[in-house]
Amino acid sequence: MLGVPEPHTGWTFITNHARVLAAIADNPNVRIREIAARCRLTERAVQRIISDLESDGYLSHTRDGRTNTYRIHPGKVLRHPAEAGLSVGALLSLLVQDESERNRKSITQ
Numbered sequence: 470m471l472g473v474p475e476p477h478t479g480w481t482f483i484t485n486h487a488r489v490l491a492a493i494a495d496n497p498n499v500r501i502r503e504i505a506a507r508c509r510l511t512e513r514a515v516q517r518i519i520s521d522l523e524s525d526g527y528l529s530h531t532r533d534g535r536t537n538t539y540r541i542h543p544g545k546v547l548r549h550p551a552e553a554g555l556s557v558g559a560l561l562s563l564l565v566q567d568e569s570e571r572n573r574k575s576i577t578q
Contacts, residue, residue, distance in 0.1 A: 490557065
């Protein structure tokens with residue numbers, strides 16, 4: 470059973486919305502419970518973030534039985550004026566390692 474995430478104080482470089490989006494980019498079939506554990510958030514917080522991302526058009530999902538498959542819309546531009554023109558896809562390219570890079574790192578460590 471997963472415990473309650475440790476509280477965090479202070480600022481961070483990456484928002485929880487970006488962390489959740491990166492977790493989904495890593496695995497489009499990921500469960501909310503797994504996202505919560507990876508991002509150190511509650512499941513309720515993850516559900517709220519996914520709802521935000523869907524309502525603003527950054528993410529959509531299809532349901533197959535009890536499984537959600539998420540689809541990120543990589544061409545959607547980021548919301549903040551300072552990132553005008555930067556797409557979600559560009560952000561995710563910085564946050565998510567592709568599988569071959571991850572495998573290379575695990576072999577060399």
